Amino acid sequence: MTTRQLLRWMRVNERRQRGLPSLLVGVLAGLPLAAFVYWRAQASVETGSTAWLAVAIVAFAFAFLRVPFHLYWRSDAALLAQLPIGGGPLFDAALLRCARAALATFVATAIAAVPLALLDAHAVHEATRQITATPFAGDVPALTPLMFFLHHVAIAGVLALAAGLLIPGVVVWAASLLVGGSVADRTSAGTILGAIPGAAGAFIFVGAILASSWLTGDLIDERSGSFLFGVSFASIAAVVAARHAAPRVMDRILRDVSALDRQRLAHLDVRPPTALERAVAALLGDAALPYRKDARLMRRRYPMAFALGAVAFITLAIMGLAHAARPWLVVVAGAAALYAATLASRLSHPPIELPRLSSTLPITAAARRRAKLAWIVSWSLVFVGAPLAFALLRAS
Amino acid sequence: MIAQVRELTIQYGKRTAVDGLSLELAGGEIALLLGPNGAGKSTTLAAMAGVLLPTAGSITVEGADVAAARGKVGFADQPPQLYDFFTVEEHVGFVAEARGAAAGAAATLLDKLGLSKIAQRPCRELSFGMRQRVGLAAALVGDVKLVLLDETLNGLDPHAARAARTTLREAADAGAAVLMSTHLLGVAERLCDRILVMDRGKLVDDRRGDAVKSLLAQGPSAIEDLYVSLIADAGVE
Numbered sequence: 001m002t003t004r005q006l007l008r009w010m011r012v013n014e015r016r017q018r019g020l021p022s023l024l025v026g027v028l029a030g031l032p033l034a035a036f037v038y039w040r041a042q043a044s045v046e047t048g049s050t051a052w053l054a055v056a057i058v059a060f061a062f063a064f065l066r067v068p069f070h071l072y073w074r075s076d077a078a079l080l081a082q083l084p085i086g087g088g089p090l091f092d093a094a095l096l097r098c099a100r101a102a103l104a105t106f107v108a109t110a111i112a113a114v115p116l117a118l119l120d121a122h123a124v125h126e127a128t129r130q131i132t133a134t135p136f137a138g139d140v141p142a143l144t145p146l147m148f149f150l151h152h153v154a155i156a157g158v159l160a161l162a163a164g165l166l167i168p169g170v171v172v173w174a175a176s177l178l179v180g181g182s183v184a185d186r187t188s189a190g191t192i193l194g195a196i197p198g199a200a201g202a203f204i205f206v207g208a209i210l211a212s213s214w215l216t217g218d219l220i221d222e223r224s225g226s227f228l229f230g231v232s233f234a235s236i237a238a239v240v241a242a243r244h245a246a247p248r249v250m251d252r253i254l255r256d257v258s259a260l261d262r263q264r265l266a267h268l269d270v271r272p273p274t275a276l277e278r279a280v281a282a283l284l285g286d287a288a289l290p291y292r293k294d295a296r297l298m299r300r301r302y303p304m305a306f307a308l309g310a311v312a313f314i315t316l317a318i319m320g321l322a323h324a325a326r327p328w329l330v331v332v333a334g335a336a337a338l339y340a341a342t343l344a345s346r347l348s349h350p351p352i353e354l355p356r357l358s359s360t361l362p363i364t365a366a367a368r369r370r371a372k373l374a375w376i377v378s379w380s381l382v383f384v385g386a387p388l389a390f391a392l393l394r395a396s
Numbered sequence: 397m398i399a400q401v402r403e404l405t406i407q408y409g410k411r412t413a414v415d416g417l418s419l420e421l422a423g424g425e426i427a428l429l430l431g432p433n434g435a436g437k438s439t440t441l442a443a444m445a446g447v448l449l450p451t452a453g454s455i456t457v458e459g460a461d462v463a464a465a466r467g468k469v470g471f472a473d474q475p476p477q478l479y480d481f482f483t484v485e486e487h488v489g490f491v492a493e494a495r496g497a498a499a500g501a502a503a504t505l506l507d508k509l510g511l512s513k514i515a516q517r518p519c520r521e522l523s524f525g526m527r528q529r530v531g532l533a534a535a536l537v538g539d540v541k542l543v544l545l546d547e548t549l550n551g552l553d554p555h556a557a558r559a560a561r562t563t564l565r566e567a568a569d570a571g572a573a574v575l576m577s578t579h580l581l582g583v584a585e586r587l588c589d590r591i592l593v594m595d596r597g598k599l600v601d602d603r604r605g606d607a608v609k610s611l612l613a614q615g616p617s618a619i620e621d622l623y624v625s626l627i628a629d630a631g632v633e
Contacts, residue, residue, distance in 0.1 A: 001494045007491045016481035016518075078447045079477040083494035084467030255463060259449045262442070 003089040010093050030111025033059070036334075036382030038115035040327050045127035046147075047327060048116055049215050052152055054331040056109045056159060057205050061335075063105040063163040064201040067171050068193065070097040077258035087250030091243060094250075095168055109156040117149035124148050128216050143217075151215050156210060158228055161235040162204050163293030169238025170200040175253040176245060178260070193257070204231060270300070280378050284370060290363055291371035296350045298343075298375065305343055309383030312336045316384065320391030329391050336384040340376055347372045398423050398573035399444065399542050404453035406439050413439040415597035416453070421573035423540065425604075426564060427578040430583045430592035430619070432627055437577040438474060441544045444575070445471035457542050464564070466496050470540035472548040476531025480520035484511055487519055488533045493505075495538030505533050510559045525551040532560055536567055543567060545576035549583050561587050581619045585612055591619065593626050601626050 015292035020028075033055050041048025069145070071094045074080075080090065121144060162350030174196035206225040256371040273281075277295045298305060315332055346352060358368060399421040406414040408486075416434040421427060431437050442448040444455055446462040446469065457465035479487050485506065492502040506512050509529055514522070519530060532548050549560055564587065568574050577582055591608055593601035601622070603611065611618050 001496075005493060009486075009493070011478050012486065013481050076477070076479065078473070079479075081447060082445055082466055083491060083495070084470055085494050251466070252463060253464075255446055256449060259447055262448060326550065 001085045003092040006089040014202035015040040022104040026107035030108035051327045058335045060159045067167045072257040081255035088247045091246035091250040098168045099164040102160045106160035113152040133150040165235035165239040176249040179252040274312040287370040316387035320394040402454045423571040426574040427590040428588040435594040436597040437616035438590045468541040471544045472531040472535040474546040478519040485515040491534045495510045497538035543574040
């Protein structure tokens with residue numbers, strides 16, 4: 001099967017599956033982000049720029065995290081792995097999905113930067129003028145609002161290149177380390193599949209933060225130049241290398257990763273309820289039974305909810321210790337709130353909630369709703385609320 | 397020989413699902429894989445399809461490692477892996493095109509299996525039995541040498557079951573090897589050339605040819621009696 005044939009089939013499936021085109025999702029996501037940046041930019045030009053960078057990092061972190069799901073953690077991976085489709089077409093189809101997601105994220109972050117183009121020209125000039133430059137004659141170099149906006153768009157463009165090309169290349173390389181050998185040799189599969197792309201993503205974000213001085217200046221310094229050109233070059237090199245290797249490894253990657261998942265998910269560690277779950281259940285009256293069910297199933301089906309919750313907790317705690325500015329706290333809390341909304345949706349769908357079974361049981365709909373609310377509230381309080389309160393206290 | 401399984405062992409965590417299993421399947425053979433729930437039948441079939449990785453041992457199809465034999469193996473998983481947003485015709489057509497099947501192969505197979513009338517219906521709208529039939533069609537379409545069916549005949553109405561049996565026999569007559577797990581012993585009796593019995597991850601009985609014929613000659617409940625005599629009712633472990 002050629003790339004063109006595979007893409008034709010995938011397009012039919014995705015067109016029917018998807019509610020909104022990804023670009024439209026990008027536009028819609030960009031509007032509230034732009035409102036946030038606009039709000040922060042009222043404080044100062046620098047605050048607006050920092051808020052935009054925080055928004056961009058969160059948005060592209062989400063895009064980076066989605067890359068393995070475009071490549072191999074797919075619901076059809078087991079079926080595709082059985083069929084004689086070459087690694088090249090499989091990689092091309094996956095790369096197209098990554099590129100589309102990266103483009104949508106780019107559109108969202110570019111729209112989020114639009115308020116920066118509408119700032120007062122004098123304020124932008126004051127904020128971006130190069131105080132180290134002392135010309136003998138003429139104006140001090142500084143940015144116009146349009147150039148200020150374009151600097152931000154350029155950073156978004158580089159991050160989009162990373163999301164669409166570099167991270168897919170890294171993810172394919174990480175997965176190729178698992179190809180061949182037996183399961184016994186692959187006990188660290190989860191670590192390899194998670195840690196290598198995670199480290200690459202972290203490296204890119206640290207680079208973006210280091211390069212942020214360029215956002216408020218008109219000259220490319222060493223750090224920002226290294227970041228802009230380094231990531232762009234690495235993105236192209238990574239995708240060329242990955243495409244070169246794809247015919248040999250991509251079909252094996254799809255098969256091996258889906259097989260590993262199947263084998264890993266077949267084994268479940270069953271642990272007793274935590275003290276917190278028991279305490280919450282004791283407060284819920286007739287909602288205790290559905291709460292205990294939800295809590296047990298969420299812990300087993302979505303262990304990542306607790307890992308990411310712990311990341312949010314640690315991040316907010318560190319930000320508190322470092323007296324981080326409120327915009328950063330708002331961004332992290334906002335990202336956590338978005339994730340909590342995703343978890344709330346998971347709570348209402350199989351395999352956590354089975355509506356047909358529930359409707360046959362003597363448990364009221366109100367009790368089921370209270371159980372889910374209790375789970376989300378306790379998750380939010382433990383992982384976000386407590387460290388956020390600490391960080392806000394420190395910030396004030 | 398179409399398929400060879402050598403000392404296959406598969407572990408889920410600390411639990412051993414398949415324990416040093418070896419078997420060979422020849423072209424033209426329809427083999428029935430019996431065993432209690434949790435015996436390792438589905439795990440064996442999934443590994444032979446290449447969607448599970450052996451902890452130890454090897455699986456070859458026509459002499460090549462199963463990973464390199466994709467396209468020669470058709471697997472109807474449990475539950476069937478269908479693209480819910482494809483129509484029946486599109487789903488089977490996609491698999492046919494991936495396997496390089498001749499134009500019209502999908503339509504012919506859908507017709508044989510009595511699926512032509514629902515060919516334009518999205519897979520997500522199908523009942524359990526219909527999904528089983530579409531999964532069977534996808535497993536059989538193209539030049540498949542090894543057909544692996546995991547409880548695929550369960551949930552079929554009598555017409556569909558008859559069409560499935562006829563189509564499977566045709567595939568075997570064309571040179572394919574068929575290995576199917578089922579608990580519907582009556583359906584299997586009318587179809588199988590060989591009976592394999594698994595228990596606790598091991599093959600505990602393997603009979604073919606005259607041994608199967610003489611077993612079936614003993615009466616309609618012969619396979620059930622054999623099963624009961626081999627497998628102690630010790631409950632699920």
